[in-house]
Amino acid sequence: MSERNGRSAFSLRLRRIWLGWVRFSQPVLGPVRARWKRSLKLRTMTITGIVTGFMILISGTFILTSVGDDLYSARREQVLQDSARATLAAQATIDASDASNRGALLALSASVLRTVQDTSASQLIYMRRRPGQTAAPDAPASSSTLPQLVDVVSAELSEAVEDGDAPQYWQAVTLTDDSGAQAPGIVVASTVVFPSIAGTYDLFIGYNLSDTERTLGFITRTLALTAIFLMLLIGVLVWVISNTVFRPIRVAANTSRRLAAGDHGARMPLQNDEHFDQLSLNFNDMADTLQARIDELDRLSEMQQRFVSDVSHELRTPLTTVRLASEVLRAQEHEPDSTQARAIEVLGDQIDRFESLLGDLLEISRYDAGSVVIQTEPTNLVTLTNEVVDSLRPLTESTIEVHTAGGFSPVDVDARRIRRIVSNLVGNAIEHGEGRPVHVTIDSSESAIAIGVRDWGIGLSSEHLAHVFDRFWRADPSRKRTLGGTGLGLAIAQEDAAVHGGVLEAWSRLGEGSNFRLTLPRRPGGGSFVSPIPLAPEDVTPDREAVETAGGWLRRTGRRLGRELRR
Numbered sequence: 001m002s003e004r005n006g007r008s009a010f011s012l013r014l015r016r017i018w019l020g021w022v023r024f025s026q027p028v029l030g031p032v033r034a035r036w037k038r039s040l041k042l043r044t045m046t047i048t049g050i051v052t053g054f055m056i057l058i059s060g061t062f063i064l065t066s067v068g069d070d071l072y073s074a075r076r077e078q079v080l081q082d083s084a085r086a087t088l089a090a091q092a093t094i095d096a097s098d099a100s101n102r103g104a105l106l107a108l109s110a111s112v113l114r115t116v117q118d119t120s121a122s123q124l125i126y127m128r129r130r131p132g133q134t135a136a137p138d139a140p141a142s143s144s145t146l147p148q149l150v151d152v153v154s155a156e157l158s159e160a161v162e163d164g165d166a167p168q169y170w171q172a173v174t175l176t177d178d179s180g181a182q183a184p185g186i187v188v189a190s191t192v193v194f195p196s197i198a199g200t201y202d203l204f205i206g207y208n209l210s211d212t213e214r215t216l217g218f219i220t221r222t223l224a225l226t227a228i229f230l231m232l233l234i235g236v237l238v239w240v241i242s243n244t245v246f247r248p249i250r251v252a253a254n255t256s257r258r259l260a261a262g263d264h265g266a267r268m269p270l271q272n273d274e275h276f277d278q279l280s281l282n283f284n285d286m287a288d289t290l291q292a293r294i295d296e297l298d299r300l301s302e303m304q305q306r307f308v309s310d311v312s313h314e315l316r317t318p319l320t321t322v323r324l325a326s327e328v329l330r331a332q333e334h335e336p337d338s339t340q341a342r343a344i345e346v347l348g349d350q351i352d353r354f355e356s357l358l359g360d361l362l363e364i365s366r367y368d369a370g371s372v373v374i375q376t377e378p379t380n381l382v383t384l385t386n387e388v389v390d391s392l393r394p395l396t397e398s399t400i401e402v403h404t405a406g407g408f409s410p411v412d413v414d415a416r417r418i419r420r421i422v423s424n425l426v427g428n429a430i431e432h433g434e435g436r437p438v439h440v441t442i443d444s445s446e447s448a449i450a451i452g453v454r455d456w457g458i459g460l461s462s463e464h465l466a467h468v469f470d471r472f473w474r475a476d477p478s479r480k481r482t483l484g485g486t487g488l489g490l491a492i493a494q495e496d497a498a499v500h501g502g503v504l505e506a507w508s509r510l511g512e513g514s515n516f517r518l519t520l521p522r523r524p525g526g527g528s529f530v531s532p533i534p535l536a537p538e539d540v541t542p543d544r545e546a547v548e549t550a551g552g553w554l555r556r557t558g559r560r561l562g563r564e565l566r567r
Helices: 002-038 040-095 104-117 145-151 155-163 210-259 276-332 339-369 380-396 417-430 489-501 543-566
Strands: 124-129 169-176 184-194 199-208 376-377 400-404 411-413 437-446 448-455 504-507 513-521
Touching: 002 040, 002 400, 040 104, 040 169, 040 184, 040 199, 040 210, 040 448, 124 145, 145 169, 145 184, 145 199, 155 169, 155 184, 155 199, 169 400, 184 210, 184 489, 184 543, 199 417, 210 276, 276 380, 276 448, 339 489, 339 504, 380 400, 380 437, 380 448, 411 417, 417 489, 417 513, 489 513
Parallel strands: 400 437
Antiparallel strands: 124 199, 169 184, 184 199, 376 411, 437 448, 448 513, 504 513
16 A cells, blocks of 8 residues: 555656646747747758768767777787787797806896897886795896786786686786876786796786877767768758758748738749749649639629619619609698508608618728728717617617716717617617617727627527628528618628727627627727627626537646646
């Protein structure tokens, strides 16, 4: 149980460390990770650099190891040959001597050491008699060389030269001079045989390999500098190649960006490559085709605008004549309940509706032509809204309530257009409110003033809500109409709001009604602003789709965090 608790505590500690590292590294690694995901050029250069560096590291290590082994092997063979030559010269000196007493043997030992020093390339010489030969005189040795060599001769080397029958034995050692500096070396052991009275001596010759170490160090530095130079050269080469390869892609991206920004003359130049040139030609053909279609659509749109404007103006004259005739008929005496009186009333209503449609068509054509000019004046929106509501109350049985929380200060707007917006919104709420109350709310802040119109009618689905500001669009064309309309009211209202620098938005849900919100800046061109009225009413339940979306996001985030912790 305690072991399990210990593992749990350790796992929790690792999890905390990991979370701390994630929080600490996110400000640094986040932009790098984002850049890594966005840039194919960065990924290509980084992967190429890593692979190239790894290959250079492996190759350099192999070359350095091979060269070091060859240098050491060659130096070892040279040392063994030198030691063998010195040993043979020493043995020859001994064989040529006829020393038979102790004094002569001491002189012979000294002569042998001098011979070894003169013959060998090393001055580190140590000669000692075999243990157990008590009658043999000690061999003289130099005090400057003896301590260095005696300390590094190991027992294994001594036993090997005493018990073995090979002419030479060697051992790698570390030599230390009088100043304390250390250097790699080799000690070669051999034997020399004195006359029978003296017996056998072990001869140790030490060789300093610091020159080989310096050579290997020089080679290592040379390889390191060469590797760095190669990495820089390959980095520059990869950068140049990447720029060359990705240049057509950048050109295509820049050209498409210019086309999207409205530069219809942007075209891709040829790249002197058959594949990219084919891409350039295809892209330019596509751009020419799109431009032709855009020009054709512009011409059709211009023709449509001209047609709507011309027809609207041309219909004014016959409409005026028909209206005069209708007024003449209405002025005559008729029975109130007669069919003729009813027909004259219907004719007048349809003439009014036709005139309203012509007015809306003319207004839309002005917006399409970009010829709308607003005439602003200081206007109290609270007063304007109450006037619109008062004019609509006699036309409906629905209760219209106005809630004023702000907006009493005048703002510079085109009063006629704002009045039309409010009239459209309130009339739309009456049409679709199913006889339920309609609430109009006015509020303001330091930067904006807003008017909200809320009804509790049938509402709209999210699919229908996306088209609520489209021209001539109706969610249910078969519905009975109370105030009439052309299907252009909300489209014109949105244009009226936009020409003031404001925004007209809509919220709706089936079974819970709709809420339209007009937000206008207090100062024209005043920059960004936040509406003082919420778009989603406070009396509605939370959106199930939004809750499910947020829950799904939380679940996905939890699973991703769990995977990171397990890794």
